[in-house]
Amino acid sequence: MSILVFVEDWNGAYKKASFEAVAYAKSWATMNGNRVIAVTNTSAPAGELAGYGADHIIQIGLGSTAMGIAGQLKELSAEVSGIVIAGTSLGRSLAPALSALTGGALSTNTISLPLSVSPLQVKRGAFSSKGIETIELNNDMPIVSFVPNSIGLEPVAGEGNLERREVSSNDALEVLSTEVASGKVALPEAEAVVSAGRGLKGPENWGMIEELADVLGAATACSKPVSDIGWRPHSEHVGQTGIQVNPNLYIAIGISGAIQHLAGVSASKTIVVVNTDPEAPFFKAADYGIVGDAFEVVPKLVNALRAFKAAS
C-alpha cells in the first residue's frame, strides 16, 4: 500500500508547501512501511520530489480547479491507504472535496505529524488557535491536510520512478482569469511577515514598512482597520476574517493586537511587537517587544538588519 501526496505547482515551479507535503507523506509512510506516490502536473520538474521522499511520481495533466483535481486524485487512489495535501488555498478546497468523493476521513488545519497510524491520530488547530484538538481518523483511507510551514522539511536521499498517466478532469466551473502579484512574496507562504496598523498614521508612511520587509525577504501585511479605511488592499489584511498566517517571524508595527487580529497570527513562531503604548494587548502574545515610536524604531531596525546581513 501507499501514501499518496498531491504536489501543487504554480506555473511549473513547486511551492515550499509542496515539498513539505512530500516530506509529511514520507514520515507517515515510514511509520507503517508504505511507499510514497507523488501526483504532480506534467509541466513541473519531477526530479526535485525524490529528494523529499517520493518513491514513485505520477505526472498527469492536472485540471484547473479543485473539483476537477479531486476527481483525478480519486481515480488514482484505488490502492492507497492515506492521502496528504498541503493546506494552500487550492488544498483547502481540494482535500474536503476529495474526502466527500472517496469517503476518506479528513483532518484539515493539521499541525502535527501522525501521533499514531492505526488508527491515525493527528493534532489540529481549532477555536481560532485558542485550542488544539487531537483527532482520530477511523477508516481505510484517511486524508490529512496540514498547515503549511507547521511541519518542516526533511530532505532524504532517494530516487523516484517517473510515470506519465492520462486522467481526465471534469468540472462545471470555468476559470475566466487568475491574477497573482508577481515579484512580491505571497503572504500565505511567506517565512517572514512585516505587518503594520493604524499606528503608521497614513498610507504615505508605508515606505519604511516595505523597506523592512525587503531587508527580511518578508511579505507585507496590515491590520483590519487599515484595510477597512483603504490605506492598504484587503488582500493584505491578516486576522480572523482576513488571511491567516504562520510565518517563522511576524513583526507587528503599530498594531494594538485585538483578539480578531491575534486569531490570524498567533501561530507564528516568533512574534515581535513595536508599539508606543506599553499596555497594548499584543505585547502579551509577543516574544519580543519594543515600546517606541515606529517612525524612530523602524528605520533603526532596517539599518541594524542591513548591517547584520552584510556581516553574515
Place this chain on the structure above:
Amino acid sequence: MDLLCTHSNLGANHNPTMNILVCISHVPDTTAKINFTADGTALDPAGVQFVINPYDEFGLTKALHVKEAQGGTITVINVGPATTEPTLRKALAIGADKAVRIDATPMDAITVAKELKNHISANSYDLIICGQESIDYNGQQVPAMLAALLEQPFANACVGLSLDNGTATATSEIDGGHATYKASLPMVIGGKKGLVEEKDLRIPNMRGIMSARTKPLEVVPATEGEGPTKPVSFEKPAGKAAVKMVDAENVDELVRLLHEEAKAI
C-alpha cells in the same frame, strides 16, 4: 414543481427570483474564553456566548442583497441541537424568510455536509452560500464537501459574486492573488469578507426581531449516522513565555536575539 415557482418570472426579466440557502454555524463569540470539559473531550460551553459564525454573516447579507435586487426566498439552515435555535432566530431577524434546523449533534464535517445534501436534494435551491469556515473547528470542510456531494460548481474564499440570468461570476482569493470563475447555477459558495463589505453587514432591528418570532423554523430529524472521525481530546496551546522587552534605543539587541535565540533570521 419548484422549477416553476423559482423561475416563474424568467420571461419577464433576465434575473429570475432566487431560492437561496444560507448555511449558518452557531459558534463561540470571537472574544469568548475557550475552556474544555474536565475530561478534555469537548468544549465547555459554560459562560460562552454563541453567535452567527462571522464568515456566514457576509453570506447572509449577500443573500439579502440578491433578494432585494431580483426577488426570492432566503432559507437559513443549521445542523445542530435545539440550543442553536437562538442563532437561527437571529438570522431570521436579520432578514431570512424561514429557517430549518436538522436535529443532530454532528461530530464531523462530512456528517453535516451529508445532512445538508439530503435537505437540498429534497428542496431545489438556486444558490447555496456557506461561510468558508466556522471559527470553532476551523475545518474549511463543509462547503467543498457539500459541493462535491451535490456535484455542483464551487467557489471557495469567495470575495465577489455577481449573478446574471442563471449564471454566476465569482471572484475568489487564491494564494497571492485572485481567480475569477464562471458557472451555471445552482452552485455552492464558500464566502468571506468581500462578498459584501463589513460596513454593509446587517444587524437585527426591532421590527426584524418581532417578525422573526413568527417566521417558520422547521425542525427536521437527522438521517445520517456517525461519521468516520472523532475528537479524542482538546488542549489549550502552551502559553508563551513572557515577552522580552528590548530598549527602543538598542535595536541591535533585537537583531541579536532574533538571530541567536529565536533563530528567526
